[in-house]
Amino acid sequence: MKKSLSFIIVSCFFYSATAGNEDFxxxxxxxxxxxxxVSLSDVWSAQHNQAGLGFVKDLSAGAYYENRFLxxxxxxxxxxxxxxxxxxxxxxxxxxxxxxxxxxxxYSLSFAKAFGNKLSAGISMDYLTTKIAEGYGxxxxxxxxxxxxxxxxxxxxxxxxxxxxxxxxxxxxxxxxIPTIIRLGADYSFSDKVILAIETEKDMSKxxxxxxxxxxxxEKEFYLRAGIxxxxxxxxxxxxxxxxxxxxxxxxxxxxxxxxxxxLSLTYTFFKFEKKxxxx
Numbered sequence: 001m002k003k004s005l006s007f008i009i010v011s012c013f014f015y016s017a018t019a020g021n022e023d024f025x026x027x028x029x030x031x032x033x034x035x036x037x038v039s040l041s042d043v044w045s046a047q048h049n050q051a052g053l054g055f056v057k058d059l060s061a062g063a064y065y066e067n068r069f070l071x072x073x074x075x076x077x078x079x080x081x082x083x084x085x086x087x088x089x090x091x092x093x094x095x096x097x098x099x100x101x102x103x104x105x106x107y108s109l110s111f112a113k114a115f116g117n118k119l120s121a122g123i124s125m126d127y128l129t130t131k132i133a134e135g136y137g138x139x140x141x142x143x144x145x146x147x148x149x150x151x152x153x154x155x156x157x158x159x160x161x162x163x164x165x166x167x168x169x170x171x172x173x174x175x176x177x178i179p180t181i182i183r184l185g186a187d188y189s190f191s192d193k194v195i196l197a198i199e200t201e202k203d204m205s206k207x208x209x210x211x212x213x214x215x216x217x218x219e220k221e222f223y224l225r226a227g228i229x230x231x232x233x234x235x236x237x238x239x240x241x242x243x244x245x246x247x248x249x250x251x252x253x254x255x256x257x258x259x260x261x262x263x264l265s266l267t268y269t270f271f272k273f274e275k276k277x278x279x280x
Contacts, residue, residue, distance in 0.1 A: 001021055001094045013046045022104070023163045023181055026064040026078035028265040032238025032251035033213020034227025036197040038185040039149060039159035041120075043267055046080040046091030046110055049161040049183070050122030051147040053089040054114035062267040069258045073099040088113035101133040110145070120149045128178060130170065134175055143168045155189040159199075167204075176227070182211065185211070193217040197227075207231050238263075245269045 027044035030037035039050040043060040045052025061081045068074040078095040091110035098104055105128070112122030124145040131138045147161035163181040170176045185199025194216055201209040213227030213236070223240040238251030247267040254260050 002004045012018045022097070022179065023106075024076050024078075024097055026066075026076065026080070026095055026265070027062065028064065028238055028249035028251040028262055028263040029215075029225065029240055029254065030213075031066070031263045032227060032240075032249070032255065033197055033215060034199075034209040034211040034229045034234070034236050034253075036185055036187070036199040036213045038147070038161050038199050039157040039187045039197060041157070043080050043082040044265075045089075045110065045112075046082060046093040046124075047095065049149065049159050050091060050110040050112050050124045050145060050146040051149040051159065051161070053082055053091045053110065053121045053122055054088050054120030054149070055111035057084055059083060059270040060267060061270075064122060064263065064265040066261060066263040068261045069255070070260060070262075071273050075099070091122075093124075093166065098131075105129045105131075108145075118151050122147050124224075126164075128168075128170075139170060141178065142171055143170050155188065156237035157188075158186045160184050230254075 025031065025035045025037060026047050030040060030044065041049065041052035041055040043056060043062050056260050064078040066076040068076060070224060076095065076097050077116055081092040083090040089112050093108040096103060107127045108124050110122055110124035112120055112158055114120040124244045126143045126145065127140060129138060129140045143164045144166065145161065145163045147159065149159045161183045164178045165180060167180050168178045170178055181201060181203050183199060183201045183213065185197065186198035187195055189195050197213045199211040201211065209229060209231045211227065211229045213225060215223055215225045217223050221242050225238045227236040228234065232255060233252045234255055236251060236253035238249065240247060240249040245268055249265045252262040
């Protein structure tokens, strides 16, 4: 009974805070850094900022799970793939939020191209679905995303990303639309051991969010991370273990009212892709 009551309370919190089909962040590395990810470049850029895929040279894939507020009904699952080709890098991303009675899914195909070592641009086409059981049915809608990343100085990366610029309509009732979200941020490498990332996010119908995070390389294979975010106020922390081809990242964030949300992601690099020999 207590678990059911907690679920109802948290569900009401979420559904009052969003119009549905929120663009959930995935990847435990960025989660540990307050989800300040718009300027980072790795396989998870397929979700965070597709422009980051332009700098990815490896065929790689990742899987993610978040047990939000320790309630499986609010869990977030995701998978990403980065596929470099001669012309650029393709990305695939699938995310899922919810459980059997209510769920949101995102299916995304993206492409990014780097223009030298200083600039990259990316775009994505998304198919977003919402499923409500008990006879309410399913709803699907198309949306798009685009982003830019620039590296004007050594150690400095700047990123900008726009999700759903066309304000795709989810339902005619109450003119319900998918949120339009704009993100701008930067990260700076003080050395080969320390990275500081900051970001601001603005949903056009909500207050702006500030995010910040720090990553420290303790040893060659071990990383410590911490971050903060506002609206709502969250503290986050985590660690990463980098092996030859496999990366294991764990993180958790804490909401002072709703509690702890642990996250885990696995990233595997298959091989280095030589673009000079590549064929689309």
